Amino acid sequence: MSWRPKLVALDVDGTLVDGMNVMSPAVRETVRGIRDSGIETVITTGRAIPGVLNTAALLDFDDAYAIASNGAIVFTYNPVEILNLVTFDASEAVRRVLENVPDALVAVEDIGVGYRLNQPFPEGEINGKMTVESVESLIAEPVTRVVIRAPDHSQEEFARLVDDLGLTDTNYYIGYTAWLDLAPEGVSKASGLTYLCDRLGIDAADVLAVGDGNNDVEMLKWAGRGVAMGHGPAALLEVADAVTGTIDEDGLVTELQRYL
Secondary structure: OOOOOOEEEEOOEOOOEOOOOOOOHHHHHHHHHHHHOOOEEEEEOOOOHHHHHHHHHHHOOOOEEEEEHHHOEEEEEOOOEEEEEOOEOOHHHHHHHHHHOOOOEEEEEEOOOEEEEOOOOOOOOOOOEEEEOOHHHHOOOOEOOEEEEOOOOOHHHHHHHHHHHOOOOEEEEEOOOOEEEEEEOOOOHHHHHHHHHHHHOOOHHHEEEEEOOHHHHHHHHHOOEEEEOOOOOHHHHHHOOEEOOOHHHOHHHHHHHHHO
16 A cells, blocks of 8 residues: 555553453564654553553553543653543433343542442452442542443343433443443544544544444544454444454454555
8 A cells, every 4th residue: 555644543441452451473573663653653442541551551652642431531651741631411321221130330530540339340340459449439520431330231122221211411332241331422432533633633534543442433444444243233333444353363463554
C-alpha cells in the first residue's frame, strides 16, 4: 500500500491481548516496530487508566498518548497527565438497569486509581484498586464510565433487556459477555481520537484504527482506514475498510506489517 498512517489507534482486549491478557511476542515486536518507525501509536480502549498502563507495560511503552474509558479520558503517561475528561450523570440509567437486573454488579471508574463497585467482579475482569460502596454512593456524582455486569445472565438475554430499556440519553456498548459499558452521550473512541488528533495536527484520513468490539464501531468508521479483527461482531465487520485475522492468528500483526 502507498498509504501510510501518521497515527495508529489500537484497541486492547481482543486486538493487542487475548482473553487472558496475554500479548504474543509477534504483536509486541510489531507494535514496537510501528512506534519506532515514527508513527504515533495510541492505546485506545474501554479500559480505565490502570488497564492502559498494564498494556503499556507489556509493550514497554512510556512517554505516549492514550485514550481510556471508551474516549472519556485522553491522557499521557508516564507520569499520567489527563488532557481531556468527560463525565456524565449515570444515576437514572443505572437505576433503570437495576430495576430489571437487581443482582447486577456495578462499577464506576475511580480515575487513575481503579474502580468503586457495589460487589466484587469476576477475577481479572477489571483492574486497579477496588473499593466496595453502595450503589447510591457510586452514582451520587458524575462519572466517566459505568460498567454493569450480570454474570448469571447470557449475553443474548442481557442485550435484549438493555435494548428494551431505551437508554437514549446515554452512549452504551454491550460486550461479548453480559457486560454493559455506559458512557457520556456523544463520547466514543472516535471522539477521544478527534480531540487528540486536533491537538497533534493529524487528520482522521491519516489514522489507522484496529479493533474487535462493538465499542470500536465509531472509531473504525471515523478513521481513514478502519480494520476489524476477524472474530469481531457483524456490526463491526460491516463498517470496516478491511478485516484481518483473529486474535489467535495475530491478525494485528498482519495489518501492521504493511507499514514496516
